[in-house]
Amino acid sequence: xxxxxxxxxxxxxxxxxxxxxxxxxxxxxxxxxxxxxxxxxxxxxxxxxxxxxxxxxxxxxxxxxxxxxxxxxxxxxxxxxxxxxxxxxxxxxxxxxxxxxxxxxxxxxxxxxxxxxxxxxxxxxxxxxxxxxxxxxxxxxxxxxxxxxxxxxxxxxxxxxxxxxxxxxxxxxxxxxxxxxxxxxxxxxxxxxxxxxxxxxxxxxxxxxxxxxxxxxxxxxxxxxxxxxxxxxxxxxxxxxxxxxxxxxxxxxxxxxxxxxxxxxxxx
Amino acid sequence: xxxxxxxxxxxxxxxxxxxxxxxxxxxxxxxxxxxxxxxxxxxxxxxxxxxxxxxxxxxxxxxxxxxxxxxxxxxxxxxxxxxxxxxxxxxxxxxxxxxxxxxxxxxxxxxxxxxxxxxxxxxxxxxxxxxxxxxxxxxxxxxxxxxxxxxxxxxxxxxxxxxxxxxxxxxxxxxxxxxxxxxxxxxxxxxxxxxxxxxxxxxxxxxxxxxxxxxxxxxxxxxxxxxxxxxxxxxxxxxxxxxxxxxxxxxxxxxxxxxxxxxxxxxxxxxxxxxxxxxxxxxxxxxxxxxxxxxxxxxxxxxxxxxxxxxxxxxxxx
Numbered sequence: 001x002x003x004x005x006x007x008x009x010x011x012x013x014x015x016x017x018x019x020x021x022x023x024x025x026x027x028x029x030x031x032x033x034x035x036x037x038x039x040x041x042x043x044x045x046x047x048x049x050x051x052x053x054x055x056x057x058x059x060x061x062x063x064x065x066x067x068x069x070x071x072x073x074x075x076x077x078x079x080x081x082x083x084x085x086x087x088x089x090x091x092x093x094x095x096x097x098x099x100x101x102x103x104x105x106x107x108x109x110x111x112x113x114x115x116x117x118x119x120x121x122x123x124x125x126x127x128x129x130x131x132x133x134x135x136x137x138x139x140x141x142x143x144x145x146x147x148x149x150x151x152x153x154x155x156x157x158x159x160x161x162x163x164x165x166x167x168x169x170x171x172x173x174x175x176x177x178x179x180x181x182x183x184x185x186x187x188x189x190x191x192x193x194x195x196x197x198x199x200x201x202x203x204x205x206x207x208x209x210x211x212x213x214x215x216x217x218x219x220x221x222x223x224x225x226x227x228x229x230x231x232x233x234x235x236x237x238x239x240x241x242x243x244x245x246x247x248x249x250x251x252x253x254x255x256x257x258x259x260x261x262x263x264x265x266x267x268x
Numbered sequence: 269x270x271x272x273x274x275x276x277x278x279x280x281x282x283x284x285x286x287x288x289x290x291x292x293x294x295x296x297x298x299x300x301x302x303x304x305x306x307x308x309x310x311x312x313x314x315x316x317x318x319x320x321x322x323x324x325x326x327x328x329x330x331x332x333x334x335x336x337x338x339x340x341x342x343x344x345x346x347x348x349x350x351x352x353x354x355x356x357x358x359x360x361x362x363x364x365x366x367x368x369x370x371x372x373x374x375x376x377x378x379x380x381x382x383x384x385x386x387x388x389x390x391x392x393x394x395x396x397x398x399x400x401x402x403x404x405x406x407x408x409x410x411x412x413x414x415x416x417x418x419x420x421x422x423x424x425x426x427x428x429x430x431x432x433x434x435x436x437x438x439x440x441x442x443x444x445x446x447x448x449x450x451x452x453x454x455x456x457x458x459x460x461x462x463x464x465x466x467x468x469x470x471x472x473x474x475x476x477x478x479x480x481x482x483x484x485x486x487x488x489x490x491x492x493x494x495x496x497x498x499x500x501x502x503x504x505x506x507x508x509x510x511x512x513x514x515x516x517x518x519x520x521x522x523x524x525x526x527x528x529x530x531x532x533x534x535x536x537x538x539x540x541x542x543x544x545x546x547x548x549x550x551x552x553x554x555x556x557x558x559x560x561x562x563x564x565x566x567x568x569x570x571x572x573x574x575x576x577x578x579x580x581x582x583x584x585x586x
């Protein structure tokens with residue numbers, strides 16, 4: 001029995017942490033009146049009305065599309081640049097390599113406003129404000145830093161001997177990269193891509209500053225739903241569920257690499 | 269050098285000098301790194317240089333007639349003398365310190381619990397991680413709803429047990445007073461990031477070597493001694509990684525503050541990054557916002573560097 005005690009404890013703790021999520025999902029299925037009913041109702045007749053209303057009446061389909069375009073674009077850029085840089089860093093020895101890593105780390109940790117505010121002014125000057133391009137470009141910065149940092153670890157796991165064989169057989173560096181290292185690091189690429197997608201999808205500060213009417217992403221649109229008392233909480237919770245479902249699914253997909261990704265490759 | 273010349277005479281053809289051949293070997297690899305470096309230099313470095321440069325200028329976008337001129341450290345001086353800046357620093361520091369330390373303690377406990385879990389661990393961890401993978405804005409809205417005085421579940425149950433309400437410990441709505449509002453933000457952050465902390469520490473726990481524990485068992489160490497003298501020191505690395513990430517994140521908190529308190533009541537929960545947004549984007553006093561964001565960034569870097577150097581020293585000693 002004593003052996004089962006920690007297991008029981010863990011289940012209880014996780015259940016407590018999930019209560020807010022359950023409550024959110026429940027609220028998203030409630031009618032306007034039910035969401036306002038006190039005491040809180042845990043059992044009721046569910047309806048999908050809130051989802052229909054936000055997606056079609058409030059145009060959240062568009063915001064979903066915007067978020068998706070930006071996330072995929074930024075991930076593509078980050079994965080291309082990041083995999084090249086990570087490979088180059090991993091297979092090379094030169095002075096300042098450590099410093100370069102700190103630059104990448106810094107690029108990831110800098111407060112968003114330090115980049116987003118000047119980027120806004122620059123984007124206005126170059127007539128790029130409120131376009132997909134500027135959002136993709138900015139999301140790709142921290143995503144590239146992350147991808148480089150993370151993929152370096154995956155390339156370190158690719159045995160050098162295999163590549164050296166390829167090089168000895170007359171492969172160029174690029175050949176060794178594309179034909180040997182990249183395929184062997186494929187699981188790492190998938191995991192990194194998923195993380196980049198999530199970071200871009202979840203980003204609020206850059207999107208808040210750089211997107212206005214035309215390319216507003218989901219987090220910005222969601223943030224604006226908050227209004228004083230009398231708000232349609234059911235609809236807001238429906239949007240919340242739509243916003244977090246993809247990331248949760250993705251998290252399940254990359255479960256094996258979660259620790260590595262979340263710690264930026266520092267803990268394996 | 270002599271070896272090179274002999275090989276040249278043996279093979280009967282000229283070899284490039286060592287430096288050039290070294291470069292030739294490295295050049296393709298540098299070519300791999302270059303695109304990312306150029307990209308970051310253009311899209312992150314350039315805005316950053318712009319930030320530093322314009323933090324030294326007086327500019328007022330709300331009134332372009334004032335023009336733009338160099339004022340040295342004038343913006344910094346204004347920021348350092350403004351009450352709201354120091355208040356935002358205090359709020360951010362209290363928030364970060366409270367949230368991250370609670371997350372560390374809770375995360376450590378939960379990691380130990382998960383380590384001893386003998387069934388359903390994978391699914392448990394996957395479910396447990398949902399809060400940390402969620403969109404922070406969604407987390408904020410979720411808690412804003414639950415904390416709502418009229419329709420919020422948390423407020424309702426706190427009233428039920430007389431913690432909240434006219435006769436309770438807290439007589440006013442949760443988000444209506446500075447300290448309870450800040451505490452609400454801390455609770456939200458703890459809910460969101462404790463799973464992250466626990467997962468990193470759990471990974472650290474699982475990679476610990478087994479020998480020290482066997483030695484401790486032979487020496488008859490109690491579980492308490494074992495935890496404090498073996499487990500915790502060995503976990504150093506994992507804990508520091510988690511701490512650094514969390515501190516850097518907490519110092520730039522924006523999303524949850526934006527939707528839960530909006531910096532209110534009054535300006536009592538305006539965090540550093542919310543302040544730079546308000547000054548820079550709301551009031552368009554970009555010079556001030558830039559100076560402020562740079563000051564906060566330097567503070568973050570110093571804090572993280574201190575933790576990092578302390579730990580690498582300890583690591584070197586071990």
